[in-house]
Amino acid sequence: MTGLRARRLEQLGMVWSLTGERFQENLEAARAYYDQHCPLCAPTSASAVDKPIGQWLSNSDAPEPSTANRSGKPR
Known part of the structure; x- marks a missing residue:
């Protein structure tokens, strides 16, 4: 895809990464x-x-699944 086509899609609101979009929201x-x-210390x-x-903030503090062992503690 050319850069021009990508820019045109973005002008229409194209979301390339749903994860990234949710993070921004x-x-x-x-x-x-x-x-x-x-x-920013919200309950x-x-x-x-x-x-x-x-x-969301609480989940952001949680270790990534790939870095946690079965006890939930980072390796």
């Missing part, structure tokens, strides 16, 4: 939470911009 929600509450029940930002 949650990051925007984290910024909104931070703007209102200052430190797991917190939400911002209709996103469960507290749970």
Whole structure:
């Protein structure tokens, strides 16, 4: 695909990576939470911009499955 075609698709809202798109949406929600509450230390029940930002932040602190052993501790 040429760069021109890719740019045209992006202008229409093409999402190349669903994971990346969701990350950006949650990051925007984290910024909104931070703007209102200052430190980004949200309880797991917190939400911002209709996103469960507290749970997302909690999950972001969890080790990657490939780096954790059966006990859930990093190797």
